[in-house]
Amino acid sequence: MRYARKFLVAFVVAFALAGAGTAGAYHTQWVANNCNYAAPTPTSYITRDGSITVALYARHEGYQWGGGCWNDNDVDDSPGDPKSDPNTGGEGPDCSGFTFKVWRETLDETSTAFHQWWRLRNIHGPYTAQRFKNADGAANYPLSKSAAIKMDAYASATHIGMIYVTNPDGTDQIIEALGESYGTNVWTRAYRGNSIFSGVRRLGWSQS
Amino acid sequence: MIRLRLTLLLIAGVLVACTGNDDRPTRLMDGSAPGALSVKLQHVAEADVVLTSFKVTDFADIVPDSPIAECYRGSSNPLSGPIVERVGVISSSVTSRTKDGRGIDGCDDTAGPLEEDRRWCGGAYGQLFEGRLRDPRLNIGCLTENDEMVGFVWVQPGERARYISVEQPEYIEVYEVANDLPVRVATRNGVEVEGSRASFDLFEHDQNGQLLRRYRLKAVVAG
Numbered sequence: 001m002r003y004a005r006k007f008l009v010a011f012v013v014a015f016a017l018a019g020a021g022t023a024g025a026y027h028t029q030w031v032a033n034n035c036n037y038a039a040p041t042p043t044s045y046i047t048r049d050g051s052i053t054v055a056l057y058a059r060h061e062g063y064q065w066g067g068g069c070w071n072d073n074d075v076d077d078s079p080g081d082p083k084s085d086p087n088t089g090g091e092g093p094d095c096s097g098f099t100f101k102v103w104r105e106t107l108d109e110t111s112t113a114f115h116q117w118w119r120l121r122n123i124h125g126p127y128t129a130q131r132f133k134n135a136d137g138a139a140n141y142p143l144s145k146s147a148a149i150k151m152d153a154y155a156s157a158t159h160i161g162m163i164y165v166t167n168p169d170g171t172d173q174i175i176e177a178l179g180e181s182y183g184t185n186v187w188t189r190a191y192r193g194n195s196i197f198s199g200v201r202r203l204g205w206s207q208s
Numbered sequence: 209m210i211r212l213r214l215t216l217l218l219i220a221g222v223l224v225a226c227t228g229n230d231d232r233p234t235r236l237m238d239g240s241a242p243g244a245l246s247v248k249l250q251h252v253a254e255a256d257v258v259l260t261s262f263k264v265t266d267f268a269d270i271v272p273d274s275p276i277a278e279c280y281r282g283s284s285n286p287l288s289g290p291i292v293e294r295v296g297v298i299s300s301s302v303t304s305r306t307k308d309g310r311g312i313d314g315c316d317d318t319a320g321p322l323e324e325d326r327r328w329c330g331g332a333y334g335q336l337f338e339g340r341l342r343d344p345r346l347n348i349g350c351l352t353e354n355d356e357m358v359g360f361v362w363v364q365p366g367e368r369a370r371y372i373s374v375e376q377p378e379y380i381e382v383y384e385v386a387n388d389l390p391v392r393v394a395t396r397n398g399v400e401v402e403g404s405r406a407s408f409d410l411f412e413h414d415q416n417g418q419l420l421r422r423y424r425l426k427a428v429v430a431g
Contacts, residue, residue, distance in 0.1 A: 037402075065343070065430050065431065066428040066429065066430030066431075083342075084337075084342040084343050084430075084431075085342075086343075086428045086430050094430055094431055095431070096429075096430070096431060097430075107401050107402065107404075109349060123404075124404050124428065124429055124430065125404055125429070126348050126349060126401070126404050126429055127349075127429070128332065128345070128347075128429060128430065128431050129431055130331065130332060130333045131330065131331075131347070131349060134331070136323065136330065136349055137349075138323075157283075157285060157311070157313070157333035158311075158333060158335060158431065
């Protein structure tokens with residue numbers, strides 16, 4: 001009986017450890033198990049309304065530092081990843097990767113062409129929020145915040161968010177990949193009136 | 209005949225022993241000659257070493273319209289402390305801590321093409337967490353004169369580190385730690401456009417040249 005009890009305790013401990021190990025591994029395998037590195041699809045134009053549709057696919061799909069891959073199940077499939085760690089391989093974009101993908105930019109910084117990167121295509125792109133703020137790259141140019149409209153962006157040294165809807169009171173509804181604790185979603189923000197943010201626009205929008 | 213062969217062997221041996229690294233650069237990006245390292249770095253061949261230069265400028269001494277002033281013009285992160293300017297073989301940079309102590313701000317440059325009328329080819333900002341960077345803030349927006357992509361990162365030196373060295377294709381580029389700031393280093397080796405990532409093979413040595421650690425820093429564009 002004594003040995004049976006010891007075995008039972010050992011079994012329970014082993015079972016718990018196995019479960020804990022699986023949960024830890026789960027956070028680091030989402031990109032490896034679900035995402036691809038397929039070639040992008042060149043496209044001849046993008047529209048602001050079409051890009052809003054693209055952006056909304058990322059809503060509720062989580063956040064990953066340095067990330068750029070998500071599905072469309074409205075669930076963060078890798079919640080609670082350690083912050084500021086690109087190696088956790090979880091679902092979702094970060095703010096600059098989100099903007100790069102929604103704006104259909106290319107990896108060639110001298111190009112203004114449009115590349116469609118599909119949702120499960122893992123890509124971040126060469127720009128940080130700071131570089132978007134500086135309007136680096138041929139596809140990005142600085143914009144007066146007062147002139148910003150839907151799918152233009154506000155960028156600071158550490159963050160970028162795209163306009164979903166402009167509000168008459170000077171705020172905007174911003175679609176953004178905000179952080180591991182918040183995920184990717186739409187929030188009302190006062191970036192327009194905040195001096196640390198600059199306006200930036202993607203070159204070449206077509207009329208919706 | 210044997211004496212001739214021995215003589216020839218002796219001459220060959222002397223030539224081999226005297227041959228340094230012919231591929232080691234003799235000039236930094238600004239045209240200056242690299243200085244001489246005052247210590248021997250353990251596990252680093254002296255013939256491969258290129259010592260980068262640095263200068264510390266006080267915020268109050270920034271000259272208007274100078275490259276430093278251009279870097280921090282329009283920054284929403286006010287500075288107050290010293291600024292470290294660095295010049296390497298293919299790169300230059302400026303780095304400073306923000307006035308509120310929450311971030312590291314700076315600019316990068318190479319001899320390659322610049323966008324529009326810009327003075328710097330890129331830059332970065334990094335948030336500090338308990339005084340340290342969590343992310344090295346990779347910038348891959350700069351090119352050499354030959355259109356090779358250059359990666360820049362900040363290396364957070366260990367407590368005793370006095371020298372940070374980067375293994376380059378033909379030489380070892382050595383940076384001296386200054387003013388307790390992360391060290392901005394560059395490489396054209398190991399930059400991957402597709403993944404927006406770069407890897408840096410690094411050495412850290414103490415003030416006596418003792419090797420503290422050798423490691424590969426892998427960085428991705430993020431944030």
